[in-house]
Amino acid sequence: MDKIKVLIADDNSFIREGLKIILSSYExxxxxxxxxxxxxxxSYCKNHAVDIALLDVRMPDMNGVEATKAISEQTSAKPVIxxxxDDDEYIVDALKYGAKGYLLKNNDPEKIRDAIKSVYAGNSIFQDVILDKIKTNLGDREPEPKIDPKLFTKREREIMSLIAKGLSNKEIAKTLFISEGTVxxxxxxxxxxxxxxHRTQIAVYYLTGKVK
Structure with missing residues (x-):
């Protein structure tokens, strides 16, 4: 089986090399x-074969969100933040620009490994903390949908909007005056x-219009 080719971008050399050691320990x-x-x-992704680009958010010269946009548009590599x-001001932009995942570095190595493998297989990975930040960032504002409204009923669109705002099924049922089973x-x-x-993917899809 071919190995998954990973690029690591981080301005902190300790973290950069630490991640390299951890990931290289997996076959x-x-x-x-x-x-x-x-x-x-x-530059590297445009000129070399890279499957997954792991990008820190805050980097000098060009941050991870800006890099995500270019890598997603110009290369075949899949960007993962x-x-x-857990910067709320960056999250929606990173998703909008094509990030396939958004993970915090304090995860166990096994979780990072599994997330990279999942993204490589065509999935998107977003932690629950990211949903919480999207909810905080939106506040009381109505999230701006990026989906094709013709694909869904009015009630489905309402429920997707409420999921994007971080509401649970119980809270959605109470808001729309329907049962939890109906939700x-x-x-x-x-x-x-x-x-x-899963629900996180619905929120991301509603806000970005992207299924993958």
Missing amino acids: DFEVVVTVENGREAI LTTF ANYITSIFGKTGLE
Whole structure:
């Protein structure tokens, strides 16, 4: 089996080399390069074979969100934001620009490994903390949908909007004056239409228009 080729971009050399050591200890991965900023990451991805680009958010010269946009548009590498900051101001932009995952560095190595493998397999990975930050960032504002409204009923769109704001099924049921069972049925219908598998993906899809 071919190894998954990983680029690591982080301006902190300790973290950069630490991640390289951790990922290289798994036979699934080959860390092809470590770089210090987004500009170097883009340049490498444009000229070499890279499967997954792990990008820190805060880097000099060019940050991880800007690099995500260019890598997603110009290369075949899949960008994954890996950061110590759960920065709410960056999250929606990173998703909008094509990030396939958003992970915090304080995860166990096994969780980071599994997330990279999942993204490589075509999935998107977003932690629950990211949903919480999206909810905080939106506040009382109505989230701006990026989906094709023709694909969904009015009630499905309402439920997706409330999921994007971080509401639970119980809270959605109370808001819309319907039963929790009915909410669950609508969510099942949304899963069926989109191929998504969990609530975080519905929120990301509603806000970005991207299923993968």
